[in-house]
Amino acid sequence: MANEKQFTRSEVMKNDDKDTMMFILHDNVYNVHSFLNEHPGGEEILLDHRGTDASEDFDDVGHSNDAMELMKKYQVGVLVESDKTNQLPKKGWVARYNSKEGEKYIRGPGIPFYLLVGGIVLGAAIIFYAL
Numbered sequence: 001m002a003n004e005k006q007f008t009r010s011e012v013m014k015n016d017d018k019d020t021m022m023f024i025l026h027d028n029v030y031n032v033h034s035f036l037n038e039h040p041g042g043e044e045i046l047l048d049h050r051g052t053d054a055s056e057d058f059d060d061v062g063h064s065n066d067a068m069e070l071m072k073k074y075q076v077g078v079l080v081e082s083d084k085t086n087q088l089p090k091k092g093w094v095a096r097y098n099s100k101e102g103e104k105y106i107r108g109p110g111i112p113f114y115l116l117v118g119g120i121v122l123g124a125a126i127i128f129y130a131l
């Protein structure tokens, strides 16, 4: 990780500097001050989570892979070891966080594909017997 600055939970909680808008997401610390009015979910919800550990609410909302990429830009550090929860993100969007978990979600072709193949085979059989 590029920025390994360490914060305690109380440092994040106290952030009242006008240039910081920090919160914790899964033991990482973010400063989204410059992102406030760009956040597609609105600035209000980010302000509501100022200084808190927003992991649970963040997981409940669910964010896209694009959002995950964007987050890296706003990470300013990590929690000190003794303040970490070391909890994995909730199930349901873990796949986006952890590529190994994600592999479980890769599926084969869906039902429409099999119906199409079945249809083609049936069509070929009808033509074959009709001739």
Ligand code: HEM
Residues within 6 Å of the ligand: 023, 030, 032, 039, 040, 041, 042, 045, 046, 049, 054, 057, 058, 061, 062, 063, 064, 065, 066, 067, 068, 070, 071, 074
């Ligand atoms: C660095 C941190 C964050 C980034 C970069 C970020 C980015 C985004 C992006 C790109 C979207 C658009 C939808 C998507 O692509 O998933 C979004 C939507 C949203 N975000 Fe965030 N977000 C962050 C933190 C948070 C936090 C802490 C909350 C608080 C719970 C939150 C709540 C929401 C909500 C409610 C939506 C709207 C979802 C919807 O309309 O269905 N976000 N965010």
